[in-house]
Amino acid sequence: MKKARICLVFTCILLAAACGGSDTAVDTSQLSDQEKEWVEYSYAHEKNDETKRAWEELSAEGVKSYLERQLPTLCGDTASLMKSLKEAGYEAGEAQDYKEKVDDLLCSP
Numbered sequence: 001m002k003k004a005r006i007c008l009v010f011t012c013i014l015l016a017a018a019c020g021g022s023d024t025a026v027d028t029s030q031l032s033d034q035e036k037e038w039v040e041y042s043y044a045h046e047k048n049d050e051t052k053r054a055w056e057e058l059s060a061e062g063v064k065s066y067l068e069r070q071l072p073t074l075c076g077d078t079a080s081l082m083k084s085l086k087e088a089g090y091e092a093g094e095a096q097d098y099k100e101k102v103d104d105l106l107c108s109p
Helices: 002-017 033-045 049-057 060-076 078-087 092-107
Strands: none
Touching: 033 049, 033 060, 033 092, 060 078, 060 092, 078 092
């Protein structure tokens, strides 16, 4: 469960980067436009500074790899995603907004 929480935190960091535009500290050069937007959004909304720093230290390949590993949880395991967001300090409305952003950017065909 701790591993899932860490993954979610990284995911949140990536999402936050999407709201910050192209001046994000996260290397999104290997991502599609929708993936970049999600990462920037997650990064911008991340509540943990250590998690933000971890995102900033990832290479472009690391960011892409992390995102690919997180897709099954982000797009297929809503209960785990919402639980992780709650544990990361997201309130119900914030978690729902996050889930909707994930659905719109990463999970929709």
